[in-house]
Amino acid sequence: MDLSRFARRRYTAGATPIEPAPRFTAALAATCPGGRGPEVWIKRDDLLGLFPGGNKTRKLEFLVADALAQGADTLITCGAPQSNHCRITLAAAVKEGLHCRFVIEERVPDSYRDDASGNHFMFRLLGVESITVVPAGSDMAAAMRAVASELARAGRTGYVIPGGGSNAIGGLGYVACAQELQQQCFEQGLRFDRVVVGSGSSGTHGGLLAGFLGNRIDVPITGIGVSRDPAQQSPLVLAEARAVCELLGLDLAVREADVHCVGGYWQPKYSVPNARMVEAVQLLARSEGILLDPVYTGKVMAGLIGLARAGAIEPGERVLFVHTGGLPSLFAYSREVLGHTDLAP
Ligand SMILES: *Cc1c(COP(=O)(O)O)cnc(C)c1O
Numbered sequence: 007m008d009l010s011r012f013a014r015r016r017y018t019a020g021a022t023p024i025e026p027a028p029r030f031t032a033a034l035a036a037t038c039p040g041g042r043g044p045e046v047w048i049k050r051d052d053l054l055g056l057f058p059g060g061n062k063t064r065k066l067e068f069l070v071a072d073a074l075a076q077g078a079d080t081l082i083t084c085g086a087p088q089s090n091h092c093r094i095t096l097a098a099a100v101k102e103g104l105h106c107r108f109v110i111e112e113r114v115p116d117s118y119r120d121d122a123s124g125n126h127f128m129f130r131l132l133g134v135e136s137i138t139v140v141p142a143g144s145d146m147a148a149a150m151r152a153v154a155s156e157l158a159r160a161g162r163t164g165y166v167i168p169g170g171g172s173n174a175i176g177g178l179g180y181v182a183c184a185q186e187l188q189q190q191c192f193e194q195g196l197r198f199d200r201v202v203v204g205s206g207s208s209g210t211h212g213g214l215l216a217g218f219l220g221n222r223i224d225v226p227i228t229g230i231g232v233s234r235d236p237a238q239q240s241p242l243v244l245a246e247a248r249a250v251c252e253l254l255g256l257d258l259a260v261r262e263a264d265v266h267c268v269g270g271y272w273q274p275k276y277s278v279p280n281a282r283m284v285e286a287v288q289l290l291a292r293s294e295g296i297l298l299d300p301v302y303t304g305k306v307m308a309g310l311i312g313l314a315r316a317g318a319i320e321p322g323e324r325v326l327f328v329h330t331g332g333l334p335s336l337f338a339y340s341r342e343v344l345g346h347t348d349l350a351p
Pocket of ligand 1: 060061062090091170172204205206207208209210211232299302303330331332
C-alpha cells in the first residue's frame, strides 16, 4: 500500500522500538493458572515525538499536514480535561508555528480545574490560545465549529480536528504504524500471535485494522475498550476502518468479524481509576521500569492481564502490547496509582 500520495509531517525520527518484556512476562505467568502465561512484547508508541508523545502523534502527522495544505493558522480540537490528544495537538501547533484552541468536555462533573496538574498544566505551559469548557454530553463538533466561526470573523483560518484525531485522515497514522510493524517483524524475524491495543475514539484500533487488512498482515487485533463495551465500541471501530480503507481507495470489505473488542475493564467510568488498572500500572513499572497511564494504557494492560488469567489469551502466545502513551495524566492521579485511595474493583 502506498501512503506517499498523502501529505505528511514527521514528528518522530524513526520507528518506535519493539521490546520484549521478560520480567513482566514472568510476573504475569506467576499469577496465571498453572504458572503459565503469554509472552509479552511492547510496541513503544509512548516514545513517539512531540514528547511525551503517544498514539495521537501518528495521527497528527497526517492531520496537521492537511491543515497546512488548507492554509490554516489555528488548530481547533476537543477532549477531556486530561486529554493527551489536546496536549499533543498543541505541541504540534507550537512546532508548526500555528495557534491552538480547545473545547474541553467536563465528562466527570466538576473535574475541570484550572490549576490541575498532568496534561492540563501542559496546556498552559505550551501556550494554548483559549479553552472553552462545556458540560458532559455537549455537541463537541458544534462547539468547535463555533470556535472556527469566531476565528473566521477575525480573518483567521481554523482547522477542526475531531476528538482523538479519529477520522479517516488521522487513521492513516495507524496504517503507517501497521507498515512499520510489518517491516520490523520482517527485519527482526519476529512473529506475533496477537496485538493488544486500546480502543477509544477508535482511530488507533480502526486504523491499525485497516493497515493489517490492506497489507495482509494475518495477526488478530484485540481492542480493549477504555470507555465503551463491545456493543457500542465495535461499530465505531468498524466505521473507522471502513473510512480509512475508502480514503486509501482499497477494494476491500472490512467485516464485522474482523473487529474484536473487549469490555469490562474501563468501568466504573471513562478516566475514573479502578483497582485492576492500579495493579497493571504497578506491575509493569516494578517489573520493566515502563510507565503506563491511569486513563488508557493502565486499563488496557489490565485487560491483557485479565484475558491471560482467564485463558482467553493462551499460555505461550506471543502478544504485542501497543503502548499508546499518556504519561502526564499519571501525575494527576498519583494517590490512586500508589493505592492510597479506595477504588472500584
Ligand atoms: C487517545 C488514547 C488512546 C485511545 O486511542 P483512540 O485512537 O482514541 O482509540 C489510548 N491511549 C492513549 C494514551 C490515548 O491518549
